[in-house]
Amino acid sequence: MNKFKKLTSALVILTALGVTATSVNAAVQPNLAKVEERKARKTQIVGERVGKSLVKAFDLYNEEKLDEAIVVLKEISSNNDFDSATLNRFLGNLYATKDEKQAIKYLTLAVKPDVLTFNDQSLTMKLLADMLLQDKQYPKAIKAYEDWILFTGEQSADAYMRIANAYHLMNQYDKVVPAADDAIRFSPKPETNHYLLKMGALYELKKYKELVAHTEIMVQIFPENKQFWVYLGNFYTLTEEYAKSLSTLQLAYSQGYLEKDSEVRMLAQMYANNNIPYKAAVTMEKHMKSGLVKKDKNNLSFVASNYQSAREFAKAADYYGELAKLTNDADAYRRQGSAYLSVQRYNDAISAFDKALSMNVDKASGVYMSLVDAYFYQKKYKEAYAALMNAKKDPAMSRQVRSWESYIKDKAKQKGISL
Template sequence: MKKLSLISSALLVAASVSFSVPSFAQVTLTDADRARIEERKNRRTTLPGERVGRGVTRAFELYNEEKVDEALKVLLEIRGGNDFDNAFLARFIGNLYAQKDAKQAIRYLEQATKPDVLSFTDQASSLKLVADLQQMEGMHKDAIRNYEAWIRFTGENDPDVYLRIANSYYQLQDYKNVLVPIDNAIRYSKTPNKNHYMLKMGALYESRNYPKTVEVVETMVQLFPEERQFWVYLGNFYTLVEDYQKSLSAFQIAYNNGYLESEAELKMLGQMYANNNIPYKAAAIYEKYLKSGKIKKDRTMLTAIASNFQAAREFAKAAQYYGELAALTNDADAYRRQAMAFMAIQRYNDALKAFEATLARDSSNAGRVHMSMVEAYLNQGKLREAYASLQQAKRDSATARQANSYENYIREKARVKGINL
């Protein structure tokens, strides 16, 4: 879960934007700035010179006939007579190039906006367009510069622009600086936008600020309770702060609402039951979805089911799944664990078969296995068999002392019962 590759890729597709902030702590406008903005809005409209006007008109005619290349050719051959003409012309050229060549469009739009002589509306739209194109081209620092210039120029608090600034910072992996613009996007949105919260969540996660990540996702599930993935995020993020009880609660809500779909999600629910010392529910969830095919049957899952049933003292179930694990892996320890589960429910013949299967596959712990077999035989009253297993246990230095302590006991029991060992 520490990787978050799934979350990072999902939010980038969903948001189509990104973050960082050395220059962008906050675009603060003074009274003088606002006065300048109003003055720009009210400035008398400037018209291009006759030659530029005719050229632009002709280019528009060609553009309307879907002859973009021909329209560009007309515009590129025109020379303006002053700064406004040149900016006016560059803006139209940039707008046409935006449909076919982003880098050229950026070049001309930067030329158009640099002298700040266009009309208020044209200057504003050109600043935003060049920023959008720069973001598309991966020029995130330049995009941030022009988005900020747009905010200063217009004085507007557009949540989409803040989101785009945030997205560019995110792409620059300047995660800690994502927070100011994304908080502005949240603040100025008329209605909650899940993409804003997704991006904030991702930035906090990548900054390893897990407590704040949890706080954001807690807000997300309150605002967007129908978003199943947010409940999964919440359950997973609670584990990062080791709050397993809340993690289980989040996963239970998600499960009860049918939000858990993938194998990983269902496994996580089971894991949270286990982490909260509810092993029976852990095993039952694993078993249910193993049988349905949603969870793959493999060594790890069979071990989890068996061990959780054993922890829940459901020894017959534990023996069943240790048996399946043994059949799948041919592992000696799986047979030994199955045998111990059978011992717990006094199914001694089944336990002895499993112990024999253990010895057939691994003799490294033979002494301990033989001592367990001694116990199984004694519980059945089979003193000869118990004594034979005891002699095998005496050969193992790890269990020789324990076996010797049992020997007199078995001899005496046999004598009393008149059994010849």
């Protein structure tokens, strides 16, 4: 992995510089002076009656008597804002383990007067936001997380990630991106989920150039994440950068990162798209033999046609033969015959063409013309002429037939062969 270290190191430096330069552009901007005032406010203590109920409820909770603990807290009330907020906070925490909507009700009551200690208010606001997200109240959850950031002054990667996720769940992908950016910016270390969420949003928004640029960063920060290389190779095709797609997939392949059928087929297709048919065929062939890639109609056809494009006609013929046996397809036999003809294996070509004709191949006249070639170059002029007469039945072949007819007759006459 040495080749990746320089890339990763350079990117870490750039990322650090980016954080320093752009951190002030976060989505939520807390008033830090106000935050300090909240932290400095005096700590209050609950009244004796409420305190006793809280202790009793806590003991019941420790005994796993959750319902009894809730009953104890609901039986007591207070006109004191701090006592009421504390009771509601405990009720909200208890309900959080069993009833989201009740938890949301009491946590909302607890945070509304803003009289709890700084830490308790902060924890309660965060739990409320989490409960709203869990209850699929996404707009309210987003506002709750933003309120928590404003209250605490904490630029939390986790909070921004949850905001981004809420927007994602509402399919508001344009809002996912800046929230995910904030999650990335404020995370103590790079987290794959932050990058994946932004990647998914950019894909949904069809912002393919930005998607590619973002995924390039992902493979540099997480060079050993196999899937990110595959994503990048695939995304390059969206911007029609096929050479980059191929080079990315080649590098991933050389590192052993392409482990799935679909990934190997993508690499092979990129070779084909970049006019490297031999590598396309060899790559697919190798993994068909290993069993990773299925030996099905599409893959056999791919190998055969790419070997043919690479002028490896004998190998192409072999694979067209396998395709023909698998599919019982007349055209596969026709293609096999043409490949054999190209390497002057005339008897094999004739056998394949005859098989195609016996299966009522489309455009039989073309196959008959190929038979003319195969027979003629074996000096079997009588058979060549018979094939030509069959081709002659198709008016579309009249020009080709005329050019061959007199030629075959002359050759046959020279050899004393009666047609």
